[in-house]
Amino acid sequence: EAQVTQNPRYLITVTGKKLTVTCSQNMNHEYMSWYRQDPGLGLRQIYYSMNVEVTDKGDVPEGYKVSRKEKRNFPLILESPSPNQTSLYFCASSRRGNYGYTFGSGTRLTVV
Amino acid sequence: DAKTTQPTSMDCAEGRAANLPCNHSTISGNEYVYWYRQIHSQGPQYIIHGLKNNETNEMASLIITEDRKSSTLILPHATLRDTAVYYCIVRPYLFGNEKLTFGTGTRLTIIP
Numbered sequence: 001e002a003q004v005t006q007n008p009r010y011l012i013t014v015t016g017k018k019l020t021v022t023c024s025q026n027m028n029h030e031y032m033s034w035y036r037q038d039p040g041l042g043l044r045q046i047y048y049s050m051n052v053e054v055t056d057k058g059d060v061p062e063g064y065k066v067s068r069k070e071k072r073n074f075p076l077i078l079e080s081p082s083p084n085q086t087s088l089y090f091c092a093s094s095r096r097g098n099y100g101y102t103f104g105s106g107t108r109l110t111v112v
Numbered sequence: 113d114a115k116t117t118q119p120t121s122m123d124c125a126e127g128r129a130a131n132l133p134c135n136h137s138t139i140s141g142n143e144y145v146y147w148y149r150q151i152h153s154q155g156p157q158y159i160i161h162g163l164k165n166n167e168t169n170e171m172a173s174l175i176i177t178e179d180r181k182s183s184t185l186i187l188p189h190a191t192l193r194d195t196a197v198y199y200c201i202v203r204p205y206l207f208g209n210e211k212l213t214f215g216t217g218t219r220l221t222i223i224p
Contacts, residue, residue: 004155031210042216043156043199050210058211090155098144098205100158108153 002027006091006104013081013111021076021107023091030096032074033058034066036087037106043090049074050096081111115139116200121219130187132218134200137181142205145176147185149196150217156199159185163205195222 004025013019025032033048035058045058049068063085065077074093078085088108092101117135124130136145146161160167160174162183167174173186187194199217203210 033210033212035214037153040216043150043214045212045214048210048212056209056211059213088153092155094210098161100146100148100161101156102158103155105155106153 002102004091004093004102004104006089006107008107009105010108011110013109015082015111016080019078019081019109021078021089021091021109023074023076023104024072025074025093025102026072027093027095027102028071029093029102030071031094031101032068033092033094033101034064034074034076035090035092036060036085037090038087046076046089081109083111085109086111115202115213116215118198118200118215118218120216121221123221123223124187124190125223126192127189130190130194130220130222132185132187132198132200132220133182134185135182136200136202139180139202143202144205145174145180145183146201146203147172147174148199148201148214149194150199151193151196156214159198161203190220190222192222192224194220196220 034046035043047066049055091104094101147159148156150156162174176183197217
């Protein structure tokens with residue numbers, strides 16, 4: 001089944017403890033992207049990648065890192081999480097060109 | 113600045129056509145209009161996209177005005193399962209960047 005898989009689905013962590021949210025797609029898509037969703041603020045893009053080793057900032061990149069070492073994976077790294085990064089996170093991927101994005105099921109992160 | 117503006121919420125009676133407007137007055141010639149929807153806190157789902165011609169698929173129809181400054185998503189026979197938040201975004205054609213702004217969308221409620 002074609003899908004975008006995020007792990008974990010739920011995570012509670014403490015301030016300052018480094019964490020990684022993984023994202024993997026099995027559709028050979030070139031484009032991948034990370035979003036966060038907060039009440040009243042909608043979906044906001046964190047980082048995106050248009051190919052292996054090509055990443056760029058979205059609207060809210062502060063406090064996050066990403067890497068794209070292989071086509072299928074696009075992990076989101078929080079080096080020193082803070083409570084204001086408590087949010088619902090989505091990863092998405094798309095074929096290059098005019099195709100819709102496929103989104104993962106989300107990761108609900110709580111930083112205490 | 114938001115590239116699209118949408119009403120915050122709308123209601124529609126079950127069985128009727130739901131018409132969701134979107135304003136994208138600053139759209140450029142190389143940008144497509146895309147629509148997604150999000151049911152509860154699931155990952156957003158791609159619905160349809162278009163450049164300047166009207167488009168239809170199994171889920172919906174997309175009507176884009178001749179000047180391309182606005183569009184309407186039409187769900188022809190709304191069901192309770194169409195209750196969701198609908199997002200209209202603009203996206204560069206082919207080789208543009210993938211920095212995308214989703215905004216807060218329109219919360220559509222289908223009334224039994």
